[in-house]
Amino acid sequence: MPNPIADQITKAFGRAALKPFMPVAYYDKHMDCIRVELRDCSFTEERINPHVTFLEDNYPASHRNATAGIMIKGVKHFFASHGIPLEGIVYVTAILDQVVKQYPELAEERICKIVNELDLTVKMSEPEEISEPDELVPA
Amino acid sequence: MPSTESAITYHEGDLRQVEENGELIYLFKGIDHTGAAKVFGITKHQIEKILERGSNIKIAQFLMIVVPGIVLVERIFQGLRRPLCDGDNMHADQIKQAFCWRPAFDYWWKEADRFDNSRIEFRESPDGKVFIVNVTPNQDKTHYPLSDYWVERWYWVRRSTNDLKCPVDFENRYDRKLK
Numbered sequence: 001m002p003n004p005i006a007d008q009i010t011k012a013f014g015r016a017a018l019k020p021f022m023p024v025a026y027y028d029k030h031m032d033c034i035r036v037e038l039r040d041c042s043f044t045e046e047r048i049n050p051h052v053t054f055l056e057d058n059y060p061a062s063h064r065n066a067t068a069g070i071m072i073k074g075v076k077h078f079f080a081s082h083g084i085p086l087e088g089i090v091y092v093t094a095i096l097d098q099v100v101k102q103y104p105e106l107a108e109e110r111i112c113k114i115v116n117e118l119d120l121t122v123k124m125s126e127p128e129e130i131s132e133p134d135e136l137v138p139a
Numbered sequence: 140m141p142s143t144e145s146a147i148t149y150h151e152g153d154l155r156q157v158e159e160n161g162e163l164i165y166l167f168k169g170i171d172h173t174g175a176a177k178v179f180g181i182t183k184h185q186i187e188k189i190l191e192r193g194s195n196i197k198i199a200q201f202l203m204i205v206v207p208g209i210v211l212v213e214r215i216f217q218g219l220r221r222p223l224c225d226g227d228n229m230h231a232d233q234i235k236q237a238f239c240w241r242p243a244f245d246y247w248w249k250e251a252d253r254f255d256n257s258r259i260e261f262r263e264s265p266d267g268k269v270f271i272v273n274v275t276p277n278q279d280k281t282h283y284p285l286s287d288y289w290v291e292r293w294y295w296v297r298r299s300t301n302d303l304k305c306p307v308d309f310e311n312r313y314d315r316k317l318k
Contacts, residue, residue, distance in 0.1 A: 009202055042196050046297070058265045077224065
């Protein structure tokens with residue numbers, strides 16, 4: 001069945017059809033953050049502290065957890081201070097492990113739930129172009 | 140550096156595509172904190188990345204909220220209070236800006252349609268929230284002369300109880316309020 005919103009998107013950007021969503025982690029080099037997104041949804045960003053923001057689904061179904069992602073901010077500073085390599089492929093769970101060590105109060109529920117849904121890595125290399133963010137690499 | 144421009148089909152006049160420095164860029168109009176007309180840009184590469192991920196709600200929000208709505212901006216802040224390294228700039232947080240307003244509509248899937256990626260629907264905006272667009276002033280006018288700001292990210296945030304047009308905790312999120 002035609003959908004006017006999907007039609008406008010495909011028409012505007014020259015696409016035959018919209019692609020299906022898969023859980024994803026990627027490094028946004030201009031915002032210097034890693035975003036982990038578990039759903040294709042409208043997000044409210046809930047800033048917890050200068051390094052951690054949770055992504056909340058604005059309209060979750062009643063049986064779903066509202067937390068649908070996490071953003072690790074100030075990645076270059078954070079990685080350097082925790083001995084995580086700034087190049088190559090890094091497991092998102094390894095990054096979240098360091099986040100939990102620094103902010104143990106976040107570990108109880110929200111990060112654990114995200115970790116349980118994850119099997120993702122993020123590629124940290126920066127291509128020589130202005131475009132962003134870097135590609136992500138599902139594990 | 141010469142630019143070439145081509146028309147784009149969505150809302151004629153709202154969004155146009157140009158080529159600058161060998162790169163395709165989408166441009167649209169908005170205003171800055173003084174009310175002066177400005178041009179906002181986003182690379183086609185960045186849009187393609189979002190489309191490739193299947194982040195279709197995000198792309199609907201860009202096309203239906205950001206492009207036509209940024210001219211309605213109510214509050215503008217500069218300086219994100221968190222560490223941010225962008226390229227060689229270890230203090231890029233200081234130049235980032237946040238454009239904030241409350242759009243009337245948002246976009247979503249009904250749960251029953253979650254496996255049909257063509258069934259995006261609009262709905263009323265979420266209660267008690269404002270919409271934020273993060274931008275960076277264009278600092279390379281030599282190679283990219285047409286854009287005044289680069290659009291980088293957009294999302295909802297709970298609104299402040301001190302100023303209903305601002306995001307919650309705006310006093311601690313940003314260095315200063317421009318508008």
